[in-house]
Every structure is written in C-alpha cells, then in structure tokens.
Amino acid sequence: MPEGHTLHRLANELREVFGGRVVRIGSPQGRFADGAAVVDGSRVLGAEAWGKHLFVEFEGDRFVHVHLGLYGTFDVHPAVEEIPLPVGQVRLRIATASSYADLRGATTCALVTLAERDAVVARSGPDPLRKDADPDRAWARIGRSAAPIGTLLMDQSVVAGVGNVYRAEVLFRHRIHPLRPGRTLRRTQWQAMWDDLVELMEYGVRTGRIDTVREEHTPEAMGRPPRVDDHGGEVYVYRRTGQPCHVCTRPVRTQVLGGRNLFWCGRCQPVFRSRARDGRAA
C-alpha cells in the first residue's frame, strides 16, 4: 500500500480521529513499549506526512515517527462499539474510548524530538502532496544528473513520496523511457511530470487508490475486463509484464533496476537517443 498518498491519507485520518484528544498509547507487541509509555495519556496535537514519513505530534514536542516500509499497515477504526483486543503483532496502538488505530509491520516506529523530525524533513526532496513544495528543487538534481530518470524519481531526496507505481505510471503518461538520463530531460517535461504527479497523488489521497489511466483507457471505455489484484487500481504498465499496452497493444516490458522492478512500454516510451557522436541509445 504505502506510497506517499497512503501516508498523507493516514495523516488526515489520524488528525480527524485523534487530533485534540487525550489518548492511550500502547505497544501490545512490545517493540515500542518504551516510547509508548512516554506519550501514553497525553494529547495528540496533529499528524502530518512528508513523503513516506508520518509524524504524530503529541504535546511536549514529542513526535511518533512512523515509516511503513514495504509491508507496514496502520489501520484506523473510528467510532467502534468496543475496543477489541489486539490481533497479531501490533507495534503501536492509539486508542480513545471509542476509536483505535493499530500499526503493524512498520520499519520505523520511534519517539523523536522536533529536531529529529526536522532532520528527516530536511533530507527529503519536495513532496508533490505538500502545497509548499518546490519542484525546482527536484529539477536542480534531475537536470544535472546522469542517473536514469527512473532512479531519480525513486530517490526520496530528489522527490519525496513517489514509489514504484507512481514512477512507472508517470513515466508512461509522459512517454519517457525510464533509463533516460535526468539531464537529457527538458525543464518543461519535468514541470509537466510534476504537475501530473500532484494530480495523480491527490487523487490517491482522496480515494486510497492509484488509478492512472485516462478516461479513454478505462475498462469501460475500452471494453476490457477491469484489473483484478490486490492493488485494485487501473494502471498502464505497473506489474503488467507481457500484457498488451492499453495504448499500442505492444507487450509491457520489465527489467530490474537498483533492486526494483521497472515497467514500461517499448513503443510508447521509446529509448532516448543522445546526440553524441557514436549515436548509441543512451
């Protein structure tokens, strides 16, 4: 689940359910027992996300820093009849008399100070989901980097919150080959990708889904069966290896890059050709 939209959605939910309230904090599993004891019984002031990092703020300049990693889940249950006993490995539980939220499988769950939170924020690139984000900060890195744009998009110090799905999909939508060096992009191309990311990710926050296909490529418009897997969203290339491209019918391609699966369409995202003497594909 967890790309940036998941964390922002979660921050909104936690703020709504627990903001301003005095809460019980526990770690049934035990691995966050020390931190939980410190903030147990104090008031939640807010919750905010920066990229894939989530911070729940408590009175007294204390923050619970959460990073879901690949498998983490943070399930919020507002207005339940009764608070149930924890099931499985619950690292962190936030609870009032009528609502609770359980964190499982996270890579990070730690009590931090304001300074530590600021340090996390400082090493993050601009986040398309934050209104104050400056895409030029990302361009300053992308525009002079020889690294593939597919690598740069996943680098959280370049852009914060983009994961493997948004990477694959935004590159497809802009017809850019993932291995193309960052510095060969035009600034206007980056700006267009950024604007698109803002739109796609804001949709993700609203719906909890990643849907990236344009109206003319929806299952209804194309008369094709909808995608059925655990992600649910309608996408162009992510995890569609070998299946026909929704635009050109060519089989979707894949390759491992930096330990992550890359997906693209060989026809819709042609290999970038540099103007170097040897004329080889970059």
Added chain:
DNA sequence: CTCACATGTTAAG
C-alpha cells in the same frame, strides 16, 4: 499447506 513476491529502506560486504 508452502512458496514467491510485494507500493521500501538500511546496512553490510
């Protein structure tokens, strides 16, 4: 049932 794999990151080699 077991197994591979996953929307992520860090640290070791």
Added chain:
DNA sequence: TTAACCTGTGAGC
C-alpha cells in the same frame, strides 16, 4: 550489489 526486516496475498500442490 545483497541480505535483512516485517506482513499479507495469491499461485500452486
């Protein structure tokens, strides 16, 4: 570059 971490899902037997 690789393993390690933590959990859920789906495929296959």
